[in-house]
Amino acid sequence: MAVERTLSIIKPDATARNLTGKINAYLEDADLRFVAQKRVRLTREQAETFYGVHKERSFFNELVEYMTSGPVVVQVLEGENAVAKNREVMGATNPANADEGTIRKDFALNVQENSVHGSDSAENAAIEIAYFFAGTEIVG
Numbered sequence: 001m002a003v004e005r006t007l008s009i010i011k012p013d014a015t016a017r018n019l020t021g022k023i024n025a026y027l028e029d030a031d032l033r034f035v036a037q038k039r040v041r042l043t044r045e046q047a048e049t050f051y052g053v054h055k056e057r058s059f060f061n062e063l064v065e066y067m068t069s070g071p072v073v074v075q076v077l078e079g080e081n082a083v084a085k086n087r088e089v090m091g092a093t094n095p096a097n098a099d100e101g102t103i104r105k106d107f108a109l110n111v112q113e114n115s116v117h118g119s120d121s122a123e124n125a126a127i128e129i130a131y132f133f134a135g136t137e138i139v140g
C-alpha cells in the first residue's frame, strides 16, 4: 500500500469545545502523521470555494455560515492509505450513523456540526492540500 497524504479539518464545533488535542489523538492512534497543521478562520469566500462541490445543495449556505463561525485547524495527514484511513477514523457524515470509536460518533453534535472534514479521494486531497498549504509548509 502506498503512503498518501490527505487534508483534514477540525471544524468550528470542535475547536469551540477545545477538542483539537483529543481529535488529533484519534488520528495519531490510526498511524496518521501530522506533516502540516495550522489554525485559521476561514473567510466566506474560502469556505464557498472549498465546499464549491455542494453549492447547489439545500444546506450550502448553512454550511458556509457554520464553517466561518469560528476557527478551524487545517492539517495534512500522511500515512499508508491515508485518504481512506482518515475517512474510516472520522466515521459517517451523520453521527447517528457513525460506527463506535470514530471521531464523529464520539464528538459530532449533528449532521452539520460533525467536528471533522476529510478529503474523499486522492485526487481531491491533492487539490485541497494545495488550497491551504504551500509546499514549504509541509514537512514529512
Ligand code: RTP
Pocket: 054, 059, 063, 092, 093, 111, 112, 113, 114, 116, 117, 118, 119, 120
Ligand atoms: P466533509 O466533506 O466535511 O468531510 O464531510 P462528508 O464528506 O462526510 O460529507 P459531505 O456530503 O461532503 O458534506 C459536507 C459537509 O456538509 C455538512 N452537511 N450538512 N444539513 C445537512 O443535511 C448536511 N449534510 C452535510 C456537514 O458538515 C458535512 O460534513
Ligand code: MG
Pocket: 120
Ligand atoms: Mg465531503
